[in-house]
Structures are given as C-alpha cells and as structure tokens.
Amino acid sequence: MLAAGILALAGSLQGCRQQPTEVQLATWQQEALMRNATLAAAHLHNPQTQTQSWRLLVTGQTLRQTPVTLTWQQLQSLATSRVLTQSPLNPTELNAVLDFQGIGVADLLKQVGVKPGVQEVTFVTFDAFRSTVNLDDLQRYPITLALKRNGQFIQRNQGGPVFLVFPYRQYPQLEQVYSDKFWSYYVTHVIVGTEPIQLRLKANQQEYRFEASALAKLPQTSLEEAVEYRLGWPVGKVKLQGVRLRDLLAAAGVSLQASQHVVVRGKAAVDRDLTQPVTLSADAVNRCDLLLATHWGDDRQPIPARLGGPVTLALPHHCVSQNGVKGWMTFVEELEVPGR
Numbered sequence: 001m002l003a004a005g006i007l008a009l010a011g012s013l014q015g016c017r018q019q020p021t022e023v024q025l026a027t028w029q030q031e032a033l034m035r036n037a038t039l040a041a042a043h044l045h046n047p048q049t050q051t052q053s054w055r056l057l058v059t060g061q062t063l064r065q066t067p068v069t070l071t072w073q074q075l076q077s078l079a080t081s082r083v084l085t086q087s088p089l090n091p092t093e094l095n096a097v098l099d100f101q102g103i104g105v106a107d108l109l110k111q112v113g114v115k116p117g118v119q120e121v122t123f124v125t126f127d128a129f130r131s132t133v134n135l136d137d138l139q140r141y142p143i144t145l146a147l148k149r150n151g152q153f154i155q156r157n158q159g160g161p162v163f164l165v166f167p168y169r170q171y172p173q174l175e176q177v178y179s180d181k182f183w184s185y186y187v188t189h190v191i192v193g194t195e196p197i198q199l200r201l202k203a204n205q206q207e208y209r210f211e212a213s214a215l216a217k218l219p220q221t222s223l224e225e226a227v228e229y230r231l232g233w234p235v236g237k238v239k240l241q242g243v244r245l246r247d248l249l250a251a252a253g254v255s256l257q258a259s260q261h262v263v264v265r266g267k268a269a270v271d272r273d274l275t276q277p278v279t280l281s282a283d284a285v286n287r288c289d290l291l292l293a294t295h296w297g298d299d300r301q302p303i304p305a306r307l308g309g310p311v312t313l314a315l316p317h318h319c320v321s322q323n324g325v326k327g328w329m330t331f332v333e334e335l336e337v338p339g340r
C-alpha cells in the first residue's frame with residue numbers, strides 16, 4: 001500500500017506541472033472511480049460507505065451555528081425535486097432523457113440560511129473531488145442532489161447515493177457554464193462559501209483546536225511550488241503561505257519521537273480512510289517545511305473552499321519522495337499524533 005502511494009505520487013509530480021489536459025482529467029477521473037470502487041468494495045462492512053448510513057453535511061457560512069448532518073432517512077424525505085434531463089455522464093445514451101429525483105439545492109440552502117456575502121457553494125465528494133457552483137445559479141435553477149434516477153435509487157457504482165445533476169434540458173444555457181465535470185458523484189458535503197478555520201490536533205490524549213487567530217500568531221512560512229491539488233489552481237508555481245506542521249506541534253508542546261508519525265485527515269472520505277491513512281513521519285515533519293497552507297498567491301488571499309480551503313497540506317517537492325508522504329491534501333481538518 002505504501003509503495004502504491006509513492007508510485008502514485010511520483011506519477012502526479014510529473015503530470016502536474018502544466019494545466020491538466022482533458023486526457024489527464026479523464027485519467028484522473030478513471031483513477032478516482034477505480035479508487036472509489038476499491039474502497040466501496042473493501043469497506044462493504046464500513047457503515048460510512050453504505051447507502052443507508054450515508055450522511056450529507058451542510059457546512060460553511062450558514063446561519064446555523066454548527067454543520068447540519070442529514071441522515072439517509074432525512075435525505076429521502078427532502079427528495080421532492082424532479083429534474084428531467086439528458087446527462088453528459090451517460091455516454092452510451094447521451095440523448096436519453098432521465099428522470100432524476102432528489103433534493104433541490106435551493107431548498108437545502110433555504111433551510112440552513114446563507115450568510116450575506118456568500119457567492120458560491122462547493123460540493124465535496126467521497127473521492128475528494130469538488131465542484132463549485134455560483135449561489136445565484138443555485139437559487140435560480142433547480143440544480144439537484146439526486147437520489148433516484150428513473151425511479152430507482154442510484155447505485156454506488158453509478159455515482160450514487162447522492163449525485164449532483166444540472167437541469168440541462170430545461171435550461172440549456174447551464175450547459176455552457178457547468179460542463180460534465182461539474183456533475184458530481186457520491187456527494188458528501190455541501191459547503192456554503194468557505195468554512196472558518198478550525199483545525200484539530202490530537203496528541204498526548206488531548207485535543208487542541210486552532211482557529212484562524214491562533215494560526216496567525218504562529219510563524220508564517222511560504223512555499224513556492226507547482227500545486228498538486230487538482231481543479232481550479234493556476235498553472236505552474238504558486239505561492240502558498242501558512243504554518244509549518246512542526247511549528248503547530250511546537251505551539252501545542254508536542255514533540256515527536258523518531259518512531260512517531262502524524263496522521264493527517266481531510267474532509268473527503270478517502271482522506272480519512274482508516275485502512276490507508278495519510279501519515280507524515282517524524283523525520284519528514286522535522287526536516288521539511290510541511291505546510292498547513294491558509295493563504296495563496298502574491299496577494300495572500302485566503303484559500304477558498306473552491307480551491308480546497310480554508311486549510312490545505314502543501315509539501316516541498318524535494319521532500320515528498322521519502323517517508324511514505326502520500327501527497328497534498330485539500331480540506332485538512334485534523335492532525336493526530338498516535339501514542340507510542
């Protein structure tokens with residue numbers, strides 16, 4: 001498993017220097033689907049991957065104080081919206097009109113309340129794919145989180161149980177803005193705007209929480225690298241700014257023994273996989289500027305959800321080929337230092 005991780009990383013290091021081509025996107029898509037299929041199969045008994053135990057989290061800049069978690073039962077009772085449309089993800093029958101039934105995103109947003117100033121909503125999927133849609137468009141058009149297609153629940157291997165669909169047939173103009181790559185399989189999170197920074201560190205049987213103000217007090221470090229996150233990032237080297245993982249640990253008074261490691265968990269299910277966690281060795285943490293990035297670009301913009309923010313993991317490329325460092329990560333939520 002470790003070897004596979006390193007190989008995958010070596011491949012992506014070469015592949016990501018330029019803007020991904022359609023062919024690369026298609027390859028990644030295939031890889032993601034295979035990864036999902038493998039995970040779904042491996043986790044047949046893991047409640048997280050079962051339709052009946054599927055959860056949809058609605059988070060970010062909503063009027064609720066805390067994220068809203070919708071159970072499969074709640075999702076079903078909200079699934080009153082219908083969209084009759086052809087699907088670009090139905091290559092064998094591109095023109096077939098399908099009858100989708102699901103949750104109108106506009107209804108969902110009305111329920112949680114959207115804070116003033118929010119302009120977009122980001123959908124995150126099981127396989128760490130993301131898709132960002134303009135808030136006005138979500139309020140204007142019946143863009144829907146479909147649970148059923150032609151009267152049947154959508155199977156896991158067909159992009160279910162929650163599949164983001166766009167009403168192309170009724171509103172052909174949507175197809176110009178939201179191409180096939182916006183349609184999203186296995187949606188797990190709806191992020192309104194961008195979440196506030198809320199990083200958890202579990203170590204020494206304690207849990208530390210770092211909000212934006214706490215991170216801002218730590219030494220700020222920058223890194224200039226061709227980013228490894230897919231989707232939305234500019235071509236070539238990009239400046240990323242944030243806090244070094246070792247400085248964060250130091251702030252919590254945590255010192256790593258040589259035999260220890262740090263587990264990093266993101267929002268997407270694949271980035272919090274119990275059987276294949278993303279681990280950073282003590283050696284890598286201490287020697288490399290492993291960065292918890294919060295800002296990017298020459299003007300140090302906060303990293304929005306559209307780009308996988310507010311916190312992402314960024315790695316200096318000369319460091320990544322060692323120690324089983326698996327890769328960059330979007331939507332970083334939690335770090336854990338397992339005891340010895």
Ligand SMILES: Nc1nc2c(c(=O)[nH]1)N[C@H]1C(S)=C(S)[C@@H](COP(=O)(O)O)O[C@H]1N2
Binds near residue numbers: 025089127129180182
């Ligand atoms: N969950 C998830 N949804 C996704 C993707 C993905 O990688 N994961 N890729 C997108 C892209 S880039 C395309 S082109 C279509 C491809 O879907 P298909 O392989 O079923 O034709 O799915 C979109 N939805």
Ligand SMILES: [Mo]
Binds near residue numbers: 026029
């Ligand atoms: Mo794609």
